[in-house]
Amino acid sequence: MGKSVGWRQLGSRALVYGALKYAAAGVIGWAVTVYGLFASDFNLYEFSQVTRSLIFWGILLGYAPLYTMAVDGLLFLLPKKPALLKSCLYALGGYLYFLRPFGWGPGWLDTGFWIAGTVGAIIALAYGAAEAWLRSRRLQTKVIAWAAPLLLWGLSSLDYTYTREWQEKSTESGYEASFGYFNGEKRISVEVPPGETVKLELTVARPTEGGWGFRVEDEKGRLVPTKMLREQQYLLTTPGRFDLVLTGDRWREGEVKIRWKKETP
Numbered sequence: 001m002g003k004s005v006g007w008r009q010l011g012s013r014a015l016v017y018g019a020l021k022y023a024a025a026g027v028i029g030w031a032v033t034v035y036g037l038f039a040s041d042f043n044l045y046e047f048s049q050v051t052r053s054l055i056f057w058g059i060l061l062g063y064a065p066l067y068t069m070a071v072d073g074l075l076f077l078l079p080k081k082p083a084l085l086k087s088c089l090y091a092l093g094g095y096l097y098f099l100r101p102f103g104w105g106p107g108w109l110d111t112g113f114w115i116a117g118t119v120g121a122i123i124a125l126a127y128g129a130a131e132a133w134l135r136s137r138r139l140q141t142k143v144i145a146w147a148a149p150l151l152l153w154g155l156s157s158l159d160y161t162y163t164r165e166w167q168e169k170s171t172e173s174g175y176e177a178s179f180g181y182f183n184g185e186k187r188i189s190v191e192v193p194p195g196e197t198v199k200l201e202l203t204v205a206r207p208t209e210g211g212w213g214f215r216v217e218d219e220k221g222r223l224v225p226t227k228m229l230r231e232q233q234y235l236l237t238t239p240g241r242f243d244l245v246l247t248g249d250r251w252r253e254g255e256v257k258i259r260w261k262k263e264t265p
Contacts, residue, residue: 018065019142019146020131020134020135020142021065021068021069021131022061022065022146022149023130023131023134023142023145023146024064024065024068024127024128024130024131024134024145025060025061025064025065025127025148025149026144026145026146026147026148026149027127027130027133027134027145027148028060028064028123028126028127028130029060029145029148029149029151029152030145030148031126032051032060032152033148033151033152033155036050036051043183043249043250044155044158044160045160045161045162045183045184045185046249047155048155048156048158048160051152051153051155051156052156059097060149061149063093063097064093064124064127067093067096067097067124068090068093068127068128068131071086071089071090071093074089075089086128087125087128090121090124090125090127090128091121091124091125092121093120093121093124094117094118094119094120094121094122094123094124094125095113095117095118095120095121097117097120098113098116098117098120099113130145159184160183160184161183161184161185161186162181162182162183162184163179163181163182163183163184164179164180164181165178165179165180165181166178166179166180166182167179168186170188173259173260173261174257174258174259174260175188175244175257175258176255176256176257176258177246177255177256178254178255178256179251179253179254179255180252180253181250181251181252182210182212182248182251182252182254183210183248183249183250183251184247184248185245185246185247185248186245186246186247186248187243187244187245187246188243188244188246188258189241189242189243189244190236190241190242190243190244190260191240191241191242192236192237192238192239192240192241192242192262193239193262194239195239195264196239196262196263196264196265197235197236197237197262197263197264197265198235198236198260198261198262198263199229199233199234199235199236199260199261199263200216200226200233200234200235200236200244200258200259200260201232201233201234201258201259201260202214202232202233202256202257202258203232203256203257203258203259204232204254204255204256204257205254205255205256208252208253209250209251209252209253210248210249210250210251210252210254211248211249211250211251212246212247212248212249212251212254212256213246213247213249214244214245214246214247215245215247216234216236216242216243216244216245217242217243217245218240218241218242218243219240219241219242219243224236224238224242237265244258246258
């Protein structure tokens with residue numbers, strides 16, 4: 001009976017501990033929401049591109065809780081647990097994550113690593129502060145924190161593309177559109193048959209205001225590398241069905257033409 005109660009208490013503590021880690025991630029989620037909306041000047045499409053990233057969710061709900069659990073486990077083994085050591089280890093986690101993309105070799109000398117790592121360290125310390133703050137909060141506060149990831153996920157799943165005076169025309173070998181205003185994205189499907197290549201050529205009128213972008217994605221939404229033949233001319237060599245993604249950043253009075261030609265190398 002005693003062992004049963006002991007395991008039950010242990011399970012209850014583990015559940016509370018895990019819920020606290022998730023709630024701390026939720027507080028960071030709320031902070032990201034507020035900062036992201038202001039930083040993008042309330043451009044919901046631009047903001048949603050960040051929150052749709054698997055890297056973002058991996059850091060928020062994966063790396064951050066697991067790394068801090070590892071730190072807590074290490075500190076548990078130490079006879080003394082100075083708060084400064086915990087803060088330093090949390091901040092170190094902000095840098096350690098970015099050693100992966102920049103590499104363990106000379107990459108750590110890269111300026112980009114230190115900029116990204118410093119931002120990561122600040123967020124890690126904020127995560128630790130949120131965790132400490134939540135320990136003394138009521139359940140209602142924690143529930144609000146838990147709701148943040150769900151809110152972010154819901155916001156990121158919506159389509160925020162907005163256009164005015166949009167006119168488009170599609171053919172077997174091309175696509176063209178003109179508009180008064182374009183903020184968001186437009187996808188055009190193109191198929192590359194096995195043993196063939198597809199040459200893409202873009203003609204874009206210079207925007208009177210705003211900006212534009214272009215990329216190619218596969219059916220899973222992954223970026224597809226293209227060979228640039230010359231300015232605004234690309235070559236697709238991998239067989240399959242792809243999306244040509246045209247993006248507009250508050251683009252006004254625009255016109256774009258995309259032509260593609262299948263060739264046998």
